[in-house]
Amino acid sequence: MGRKMQGSGSAGDAVYGLGMIGAAVWYISSATTLWMGVLGFLEALVWPAFLVYEAFKALLG
Secondary structure (H helix, E strand, O other): OOOOOOOOOOHHHHHHHHHHHHHHHHHHHOOOOHHHHHHHHHHHHOHHHHHHHHHHHHHHO
């Protein structure tokens, strides 16, 4: 009677994870102070939002 739960991994998760790591390396390596590095890490967490914003700005403006 037990149901088998089957999780399916997504290639998008891997791409997002690699993108986040790459963005963190980029932002942190360009930081000049510790706090800019911390801010860079936080920006790396939300980099898709920046990407979509810039894409819409380019398409609509």
